[in-house]
Amino acid sequence: MSDNKLTHLDAEGRASMVDVTDKPDTDRRARAQARVYMTPSTLAMIVDGQHPKGDVLAVARVAGIQAAKKTWDLIPLCHPLLLSKIRVELVPEEPGDGATEAVLRIEAECRVKGPTGVEMEALTAVSVAALTVYDMCKAVDRGMHVEGICLLEKTGGRSGEWRR
Amino acid sequence: MSDNKLTHLDAEGRASMVDVTDKPDTDRRARAQARVYMTPSTLAMIVDGQHPKGDVLAVARVAGIQAAKKTWDLIPLCHPLLLSKIRVELVPEEPGDGATEAVLRIEAECRVKGPTGVEMEALTAVSVAALTVYDMCKAVDRGMHVEGICLLEKTGGRSGEWRR
Amino acid sequence: MSDNKLTHLDAEGRASMVDVTDKPDTDRRARAQARVYMTPSTLAMIVDGQHPKGDVLAVARVAGIQAAKKTWDLIPLCHPLLLSKIRVELVPEEPGDGATEAVLRIEAECRVKGPTGVEMEALTAVSVAALTVYDMCKAVDRGMHVEGICLLEKTGGRSGEWRR
Amino acid sequence: MSDNKLTHLDAEGRASMVDVTDKPDTDRRARAQARVYMTPSTLAMIVDGQHPKGDVLAVARVAGIQAAKKTWDLIPLCHPLLLSKIRVELVPEEPGDGATEAVLRIEAECRVKGPTGVEMEALTAVSVAALTVYDMCKAVDRGMHVEGICLLEKTGGRSGEWRR
Amino acid sequence: MSDNKLTHLDAEGRASMVDVTDKPDTDRRARAQARVYMTPSTLAMIVDGQHPKGDVLAVARVAGIQAAKKTWDLIPLCHPLLLSKIRVELVPEEPGDGATEAVLRIEAECRVKGPTGVEMEALTAVSVAALTVYDMCKAVDRGMHVEGICLLEKTGGRSGEWRR
Amino acid sequence: MSDNKLTHLDAEGRASMVDVTDKPDTDRRARAQARVYMTPSTLAMIVDGQHPKGDVLAVARVAGIQAAKKTWDLIPLCHPLLLSKIRVELVPEEPGDGATEAVLRIEAECRVKGPTGVEMEALTAVSVAALTVYDMCKAVDRGMHVEGICLLEKTGGRSGEWRR
Numbered sequence: 001m002s003d004n005k006l007t008h009l010d011a012e013g014r015a016s017m018v019d020v021t022d023k024p025d026t027d028r029r030a031r032a033q034a035r036v037y038m039t040p041s042t043l044a045m046i047v048d049g050q051h052p053k054g055d056v057l058a059v060a061r062v063a064g065i066q067a068a069k070k071t072w073d074l075i076p077l078c079h080p081l082l083l084s085k086i087r088v089e090l091v092p093e094e095p096g097d098g099a100t101e102a103v104l105r106i107e108a109e110c111r112v113k114g115p116t117g118v119e120m121e122a123l124t125a126v127s128v129a130a131l132t133v134y135d136m137c138k139a140v141d142r143g144m145h146v147e148g149i150c151l152l153e154k155t156g157g158r159s160g161e162w163r164r
Numbered sequence: 165m166s167d168n169k170l171t172h173l174d175a176e177g178r179a180s181m182v183d184v185t186d187k188p189d190t191d192r193r194a195r196a197q198a199r200v201y202m203t204p205s206t207l208a209m210i211v212d213g214q215h216p217k218g219d220v221l222a223v224a225r226v227a228g229i230q231a232a233k234k235t236w237d238l239i240p241l242c243h244p245l246l247l248s249k250i251r252v253e254l255v256p257e258e259p260g261d262g263a264t265e266a267v268l269r270i271e272a273e274c275r276v277k278g279p280t281g282v283e284m285e286a287l288t289a290v291s292v293a294a295l296t297v298y299d300m301c302k303a304v305d306r307g308m309h310v311e312g313i314c315l316l317e318k319t320g321g322r323s324g325e326w327r328r
Numbered sequence: 329m330s331d332n333k334l335t336h337l338d339a340e341g342r343a344s345m346v347d348v349t350d351k352p353d354t355d356r357r358a359r360a361q362a363r364v365y366m367t368p369s370t371l372a373m374i375v376d377g378q379h380p381k382g383d384v385l386a387v388a389r390v391a392g393i394q395a396a397k398k399t400w401d402l403i404p405l406c407h408p409l410l411l412s413k414i415r416v417e418l419v420p421e422e423p424g425d426g427a428t429e430a431v432l433r434i435e436a437e438c439r440v441k442g443p444t445g446v447e448m449e450a451l452t453a454v455s456v457a458a459l460t461v462y463d464m465c466k467a468v469d470r471g472m473h474v475e476g477i478c479l480l481e482k483t484g485g486r487s488g489e490w491r492r
Numbered sequence: 493m494s495d496n497k498l499t500h501l502d503a504e505g506r507a508s509m510v511d512v513t514d515k516p517d518t519d520r521r522a523r524a525q526a527r528v529y530m531t532p533s534t535l536a537m538i539v540d541g542q543h544p545k546g547d548v549l550a551v552a553r554v555a556g557i558q559a560a561k562k563t564w565d566l567i568p569l570c571h572p573l574l575l576s577k578i579r580v581e582l583v584p585e586e587p588g589d590g591a592t593e594a595v596l597r598i599e600a601e602c603r604v605k606g607p608t609g610v611e612m613e614a615l616t617a618v619s620v621a622a623l624t625v626y627d628m629c630k631a632v633d634r635g636m637h638v639e640g641i642c643l644l645e646k647t648g649g650r651s652g653e654w655r656r
Numbered sequence: 657m658s659d660n661k662l663t664h665l666d667a668e669g670r671a672s673m674v675d676v677t678d679k680p681d682t683d684r685r686a687r688a689q690a691r692v693y694m695t696p697s698t699l700a701m702i703v704d705g706q707h708p709k710g711d712v713l714a715v716a717r718v719a720g721i722q723a724a725k726k727t728w729d730l731i732p733l734c735h736p737l738l739l740s741k742i743r744v745e746l747v748p749e750e751p752g753d754g755a756t757e758a759v760l761r762i763e764a765e766c767r768v769k770g771p772t773g774v775e776m777e778a779l780t781a782v783s784v785a786a787l788t789v790y791d792m793c794k795a796v797d798r799g800m801h802v803e804g805i806c807l808l809e810k811t812g813g814r815s816g817e818w819r820r
Numbered sequence: 821m822s823d824n825k826l827t828h829l830d831a832e833g834r835a836s837m838v839d840v841t842d843k844p845d846t847d848r849r850a851r852a853q854a855r856v857y858m859t860p861s862t863l864a865m866i867v868d869g870q871h872p873k874g875d876v877l878a879v880a881r882v883a884g885i886q887a888a889k890k891t892w893d894l895i896p897l898c899h900p901l902l903l904s905k906i907r908v909e910l911v912p913e914e915p916g917d918g919a920t921e922a923v924l925r926i927e928a929e930c931r932v933k934g935p936t937g938v939e940m941e942a943l944t945a946v947s948v949a950a951l952t953v954y955d956m957c958k959a960v961d962r963g964m965h966v967e968g969i970c971l972l973e974k975t976g977g978r979s980g981e982w983r984r
Contacts, residue, residue, distance in 0.1 A: 005303075006210075006220065008300045014550075014553060015223050015554060017579070019603060021604070058834075059241065062715055062896045066722075073561065076227050076557060077223065077299060082899070083900060086836065087837070127291045131288060134284070136173070136241065179718060180743045181739070181743070185768070222343065223550065225342060225344075226343060229345055229404060230401070237722070244739060247408060252344070334628055334629055337548070343547050383506060386882075390879055391882075394566075402562070402566075403555060410736050413675035415672045415673070439675060447634075452623060455638075456567070459616060463612050464569065467497075467499040470611075478635075479630075508905075511931060571902070573902060662876065662957055662959065663959040664955070665876070671878075714835075719896050731955045732952065783951060790940070791895045794940075799970075802969035803967050805967075807958075810962075
């Protein structure tokens with residue numbers, strides 16, 4: 001049961017930023033993903049269009065990178081940390097048989113040498129990149145939705161490696 | 165075809181913040197949702213626990229509200245605006261038959277009197293609230309995932325009403 | 329009793345950002361103060377020193393002004409608003425008879441044409457200006473303390489005028 | 493005299509962010525407090541109310557934690573640092589004999605392993621938590637005031653331990 | 657002489673955020689520019705390269721747009737305002753005869769309906785876009801420099817039209 | 821050719837925040853400058869005026885220091901880092917023979933012990949300080965312009981020392 005406690009709440013259930021002063025700096029890495037569902041024509045406009053080519057993806061990539069750096073300001077109990085790497089990728093998925101929606105898959109990877117992990121940073125990066133895609137395309141496809149925001153993998157730290 | 169253009173890209177595909185100077189201020193409202201999937205025991209810890217009761221929900225609610233106010237800073241081409249209302253709700257869903265995962269449903273509503281809509285503000289609120297729930301519970305349930313981030317409804321503005 | 333409710337909590341006690349969409353824009357003004365207590369020699373260094381003259385006061389004034397503009401980001405349930413005036417003043421007080429501590433009095437005034445008041449903006453300005461004074465002088469006087477942070481006056485809005 | 497200089501001003505009295513490049517990282521800790529004065533009925537509403545229970549305290553706690561992380565952005569000459577712990581507590585004080593006002597006491601503790609102290613972070617946390625309490629209760633008690641913002645204790649660093 | 661006063665300083669030379677409460681909202685527009693000097697091969701890498709094509713320009717454009725929205729937070733005495741348009745363009749200049757350096761010209765245009773102008777927003781946009789170009793290319797050309805940051809034109813407001 | 825690559829773009833030209841996890845912390849330092857051109861009477865007002873004395877310079881100095889700390893938020897692909905020193909100086913230049921414009925020269929120095937350099941921080945400091953001078957004086961001299969934003973010197977890191 002004690003292994004199960006929500007670490008951000010103290011013994012009386014009050015939120016606090018967990019003390020990591022005495023945890024050693026280790027190399028930590030996390031990968032997360034999100035999938036944006038849209039009409040095939042919206043995805044085509046993002047990917048294949050002549051003039052707008054690249055910019056939706058470029059803007060979303062920048063937005064994801066910048067959001068990762070602000071994770072400590074967005075998620076109240078996250079520790080500030082010095083991200084040493086942020087990579088955000090947006091890749092159209094091959095449509096499955098009979099699929100009526102198209103999917104833009106977003107993946108982010110973050111690294112740090114520090115006392116806490118970077119799961120939240122990777123998750124924040126993919127979430128904000130996905131919202132940015134929505135923002136730039138909502139005029140043509142208001143029904144877009146984001147699914148499957150999750151951690152793919154983490155390494156480093158006391159809890160060690162974890163893979164979905 | 166002209167109805168279909170991505171409004172944040174100019175004729176040559178370069179990102180810009182759309183000119184809304186000449187659009188009238190109207191009463192705009194948007195509702196969005198997200199659903200956080202977790203183990204039933206995680207949801208129980210959030211909802212039924214004695215001491216921690218309320219705090220995960222309270223922290224996530226605050227995080228969602230604060231994030232809505234920062235949407236213009238997170239989503240590069242969003243306009244700054246003066247949100248006049250933000251409401252964020254987190255409600256456990258009744259589990260469906262045979263469900264192995266439990267669901268915490270998050271809904272946000274935003275309002276403004278302005279020249280642009282508040283869809284992105286509502287979507288940002290639910291996304292960051294969901295990430296906050298993940299952050300506070302990840303030590304006990306790293307496999308949590310967020311699904312169904314989408315707009316539920318918007319009213320106001322030239323494009324009028326929209327409902328999922 | 330209904331006059332007594334904490335407006336930022338809904339009927340079930342959950343925090344939300346109050347809906348002000350339908351409140352009219354009116355001219356609102358607020359003044360607040362704080363008083364920083366220090367040793368007389370610290371105050372003398374701030375005020376009378378030859379070279380450092382003005383800079384502690386100038387930096388604190390800028391810090392107060394900038395903080396007022398960030399009030400919506402610091403106080404979770406504050407509405408964003410377009411401050412149209414911020415004035416921060418720092419004035420040494422005449423020492424009372426037998427006083428062993430000296431006092432630097434800080435006053436801020438904020439104005440806006442909007443649907444909500446600017447009390448929190450004025451209070452944030454004086455608080456951060458006071459902390460800045462502390463920061464710049466703490467190496468010589470760690471026992472400094474801040475007293476009497478309060479609203480002096482507000483005008484405008486449905487609740488009308490209020491004076492301490 | 494050299495012991496007395498205001499460290500944030502250079503020889504000509506101009507503000508600068510002090511050079512700490514060559515100071516070693518040590519374990520630093522600081523505790524600060526603030527006391528919010530209000531009517532006994534306001535404190536009762538915060539503490540004893542059935543529905544709103546906890547939320548004023550929960551929101552203020554989150555606000556204090558988040559503000560501590562932004563200290564470097566609020567106090568112009570503070571160094572950025574990686575806070576490793578933030579704890580904010582809000583506790584009603586036992587009223588003294590004949591007291592006509594009630595008091596909510598706020599205490600914050602911050603830690604870091606770094607070249608500079610965290611006094612300002614602890615002071616910022618209590619100040620913003622106090623302002624948040626004011627904001628949430630001002631509709632029922634505009635005369636609330638904040639007293640006694642001060643450092644309680646610091647440890648670590650060249651100047652060593654200090655206790656009020 | 658009275659026409660000559662520095663408006664951000666009060667009668668005693670202290671900084672304050674000028675009172676614009678009583679100024680009417682008018683349509684204001686400003687254009688500013690900056691010019692980044694670099695080696696011809698650096699400019700060629702930015703513009704003609706196969707793989708990196710577009711991205712330096714896309715990232716700088718996003719950075720300029722986002723910075724414009726933060727002007728009130730960067731320039732201490734600027735008023736917050738609701739930018740209704742931001743456009744940032746980066747265009748390689750035709751090299752003059754015998755020029756040994758190449759030039760990337762950056763232009764920004766901002767608009768608002770408000771009581772104050774948007775000169776600082778346009779100037780901030782070009783400055784940060786220029787710094788972003790420097791950042792992305794500094795590994796190959798540390799000697800790059802930025803020249804000619806200036807206002808090109810402003811319209812609206814009491815002081816009316818101004819053109820360089 | 822490989823020496824020439826733009827380090828912030830990956831092999832396919834997409835922006836990413838370069839991985840510095842495995843680079844050692846070293847003592848890094850950078851100095852940058854900017855020069856603000858104005859009418860001689862504007863410079864005289866800044867420097868020689870009786871009452872406003874010092875404040876334009878003091879505000880610009882604070883603005884430059886605070887901006888340096890936000891470089892990671894302004895320049896999309898910059899790493900967050902813990903600046904250990906920021907110094908910003910504003911010095912009127914001796915006018916050259918026959919000069920019709922006066923010049924305020926701004927210099928900034930930043931230091932950090934870290935895996936990446938602080939060139940962008942020093943450049944951001946001088947740029948924002950220069951914009952702040954423009955803002956405070958634009959009512960009397962709208963034709964002011966900023967020239968010569970450049971790196972003066974950097975030390976530390978794998979690429980070693982560099983001097984203009």
